[in-house]
Amino acid sequence: MLANYFPVLLFIAIGIVMGVVLxxxxxxxxxxxxxxxxxxPYECGFEAFxxxxxxxxxxYYLVAILFIIFDLExxxxxxxxxxxxxxxxxxxxxMALFLFILVIGFIYEWKKGALEWE
Amino acid sequence: xxxxxxxFYVFAIIMVFAAARVITVRNPVYAAxxxxxxxxxxxxxxxxxxxxFLAVTLVLVYVGAVMVLFLFVVMMLDINVExxxxxxxxxxxxxxxVGSIMFLEMVFLLTQRYFPSENFPxxxxxxxxxxxxxxxxxxxxxDYLFHFEVAALILMVAIVAAIALTMRRRxxxxxxxxxxxxxxxxxxxxxxxxxDTESKS
Numbered sequence: 001m002l003a004n005y006f007p008v009l010l011f012i013a014i015g016i017v018m019g020v021v022l023x024x025x026x027x028x029x030x031x032x033x034x035x036x037x038x039x040x041p042y043e044c045g046f047e048a049f050x051x052x053x054x055x056x057x058x059x060y061y062l063v064a065i066l067f068i069i070f071d072l073e074x075x076x077x078x079x080x081x082x083x084x085x086x087x088x089x090x091x092x093x094x095m096a097l098f099l100f101i102l103v104i105g106f107i108y109e110w111k112k113g114a115l116e117w118e
Numbered sequence: 119x120x121x122x123x124x125x126f127y128v129f130a131i132i133m134v135f136a137a138a139r140v141i142t143v144r145n146p147v148y149a150a151x152x153x154x155x156x157x158x159x160x161x162x163x164x165x166x167x168x169x170x171f172l173a174v175t176l177v178l179v180y181v182g183a184v185m186v187l188f189l190f191v192v193m194m195l196d197i198n199v200e201x202x203x204x205x206x207x208x209x210x211x212x213x214x215x216v217g218s219i220m221f222l223e224m225v226f227l228l229t230q231r232y233f234p235s236e237n238f239p240x241x242x243x244x245x246x247x248x249x250x251x252x253x254x255x256x257x258x259x260x261d262y263l264f265h266f267e268v269a270a271l272i273l274m275v276a277i278v279a280a281i282a283l284t285m286r287r288r289x290x291x292x293x294x295x296x297x298x299x300x301x302x303x304x305x306x307x308x309x310x311x312x313x314d315t316e317s318k319s
Contacts, residue, residue: 079255
């Protein structure tokens, strides 16, 4: 069974080789004459106002967590879709109920304005 | 050494190295990136165990979604590393307790004294066209329908909880309401007051 995944291994190997070779070639061949001004952070010409590590709005977190929840649905939908032609009608209805419950959650977040950015 | 064993060792070494770097690297963003690498190599090792659906799910859900969340959290915390190191001594006893429990569990498993591997024989090798996902689907959508619906409820509770915890109406944002703007009447804007004429005095 694992032989089916040999191309994936090849892809990983080629990806690593490409990344390493291109970066080292750039490092080795390209000219590198750094000085203090070149290495300083550039912000439209003036001195940087503040540290780059500022606090993010908590709303990014909300969007990310909602994304994870709907991403998790995939893990249920894929096995269901694969065996769709052999399972019982009850399983079909169960998936409809599953999606219905999640759509309730989706309507809740929509109505609550969690998707609005303001 | 077979090719499969060689691949296992390559991924296992990368995984141990990445997991060690997660807790030793100074920058928390790099730590999150090393955690991505750890998940990825763990997915490869699961794949070697022929758990293909789990491996793909680990990449899809953990690397694709959960780590994005981790990165947001890491960036949202005001990362000045010095204050983060302050509570080290205070949390040391709890850390040692949890760490030693995990260590003991691993010792019990690996020394094979209490859980000898003869009791848990390896499953027979599957033919090339065997689909892990199909087996999982067949089982999940026949015997475990109720648990499946419970999972839906848990996910919905997670949606509601996330919204309840993080939704903040900002009071300082101003925006237009076109519906109300259209419905406005002449009387709402202009009021004609009848009054006596003023006389110069």
